[in-house]
Amino acid sequence: MRTSKCLVVTFVASVVLTVFGMHDIARGSNPNIVLILADDLGYGDPGCYNPNSKIPTPSIDRLAKEGMRFTDAHAAASVCVPSRYALLTGRYPFRRKISERAEAVIEADRLTLPGMLKKVGYDTTMVGKWHLGFDNGDGYKRHQNLQGGPVDRGFDSYFGIHTSLDFEPYYYMRDRDAIQLPTGTVGSSSSKNWSPIQGAFWRGGRCAPDFKHNEVTPKVTNEAVAYVNSLAKAKRKNPFFLYVAFPSPHTPWLPLEEFKGKSGAGMYGDWVAQVDHSIGRILNALDKHSLAQNTLVLFMSDNGPVWFDADKKKYGHSATGSLRGMKGDAWEAGHRLPFIARWPAEIEPGKVSDSLLCYTDVMSTCAAIVDYKLPKDAGEDSFNQLPELKGTQAKTPARDTYIWGRKSHQVMRLGSMKLITKLGSGGFSKPRETKPEKDGPRGQLYDLAKDPGEQNNLWLEKPELVQKLTDMMKENINAGRSVR
Numbered sequence: 001m002r003t004s005k006c007l008v009v010t011f012v013a014s015v016v017l018t019v020f021g022m023h024d025i026a027r028g029s030n031p032n033i034v035l036i037l038a039d040d041l042g043y044g045d046p047g048c049y050n051p052n053s054k055i056p057t058p059s060i061d062r063l064a065k066e067g068m069r070f071t072d073a074h075a076a077a078s079v080c081v082p083s084r085y086a087l088l089t090g091r092y093p094f095r096r097k098i099s100e101r102a103e104a105v106i107e108a109d110r111l112t113l114p115g116m117l118k119k120v121g122y123d124t125t126m127v128g129k130w131h132l133g134f135d136n137g138d139g140y141k142r143h144q145n146l147q148g149g150p151v152d153r154g155f156d157s158y159f160g161i162h163t164s165l166d167f168e169p170y171y172y173m174r175d176r177d178a179i180q181l182p183t184g185t186v187g188s189s190s191s192k193n194w195s196p197i198q199g200a201f202w203r204g205g206r207c208a209p210d211f212k213h214n215e216v217t218p219k220v221t222n223e224a225v226a227y228v229n230s231l232a233k234a235k236r237k238n239p240f241f242l243y244v245a246f247p248s249p250h251t252p253w254l255p256l257e258e259f260k261g262k263s264g265a266g267m268y269g270d271w272v273a274q275v276d277h278s279i280g281r282i283l284n285a286l287d288k289h290s291l292a293q294n295t296l297v298l299f300m301s302d303n304g305p306v307w308f309d310a311d312k313k314k315y316g317h318s319a320t321g322s323l324r325g326m327k328g329d330a331w332e333a334g335h336r337l338p339f340i341a342r343w344p345a346e347i348e349p350g351k352v353s354d355s356l357l358c359y360t361d362v363m364s365t366c367a368a369i370v371d372y373k374l375p376k377d378a379g380e381d382s383f384n385q386l387p388e389l390k391g392t393q394a395k396t397p398a399r400d401t402y403i404w405g406r407k408s409h410q411v412m413r414l415g416s417m418k419l420i421t422k423l424g425s426g427g428f429s430k431p432r433e434t435k436p437e438k439d440g441p442r443g444q445l446y447d448l449a450k451d452p453g454e455q456n457n458l459w460l461e462k463p464e465l466v467q468k469l470t471d472m473m474k475e476n477i478n479a480g481r482s483v484r
Helices: 002-020 022-029 058-066 078-087 113-119 211-236 265-287 309-315 363-369 386-390 463-479
Strands: 032-038 068-071 123-129 157-161 184-186 205-207 240-245 295-301 338-340 349-351 399-403 410-414 417-420 444-447
Touching: 002 157, 032 265, 032 363, 058 265, 058 295, 058 338, 078 113, 113 123, 113 240, 113 363, 123 211, 157 211, 184 410, 211 240, 211 265, 265 295, 363 386, 399 463, 410 463, 417 463
Parallel strands: 032 240, 032 295, 068 349, 123 157, 123 240
Antiparallel strands: 068 338, 184 205, 295 338, 399 410, 410 417, 417 444
């Protein structure tokens, strides 16, 4: 009789797996995913990346201690909009003409990271800065029934701001609509002893009655914590994906009173300290509800900081560490950034990886985690980093190339070798572009393994390598997806 019962159970289980699929049965074990994106945070700001940092970052340092810290991770761009496009699509932004004021940057038919996770049963939400435009209005002129935003690109719900905190009009959004219309005005703001694009800088213009600049980061944090609390209270069984896109430490630098003087790097350092505290509040919420063990927390910054040489001298703090350049640049400090992954159930704590990583890789990595096969027209520039996270043997080739592009300058990485197609930074640092001298180099070539500060240009010494990287870059661009 016992044998017959076992046969019946086995038969029923077989039928269930056949009807519903092994993948559906396993969904309950998929991890929660919390993606935290800082805005304009530098490689040298967190203490876990820069022992000489003048800024206390205990929450970011905690993530590094409890997870894996990447030392060669890169945004796909060194400014906000294209970097965010790449993160949510797994596609290099130079493959898409981007105009966030004219249209939604993410195409309607493109599979996004949250859209993919929804397909396998995740609850998805976003809080914070969108900055990827809308279909029927760009958030600048129209403020209600905005299509093509977060809730039309894979998220179940959204709270935040439509663009950066220094661009008017200023208002909060919930899903597709402004919570209060920007019917009032606010004057422009700036700070003495800082450049025009630093300090408490914002542009004057239209403003909603309930909008105060220094309250935005706390409100974003409150929403993220409330979301975690609500899931725990409702006892939902589905895993969740929470994307927290902080509008800080981008300008305006507006630390609350309790954070003023907490760092040795002026207003900026105090502002970063407040962002770190906000991250800590989210981590504490996960701890409170016993969610941390099976939650993958990914922390990163969208691009480099606005931090000049004069700031380094004044405060003795390098927001870029030992890297060259800053936000906007083709040089490393524009796009090489902090990237930390914590997943106690799977990732060994305290690990440091020097493997090459691009933010586009988040798409394929999450797909591997939830056992989802990406279609050919999705995540074209995304590589699976799960074997690196778990310390297992990879079945597919690891990333050994990286392409960064804008109209004036392009970057091609192959291993430690980095090609920049023109002279100059290509961004915020001076000189932005330098004309080649007669018989001089027309671009830049660096061996980052020996020269991470990009001081020794090898362009003239290695012409064959320059040509090889140039050809590889063209091949990858023309193919419409990464081929190496």
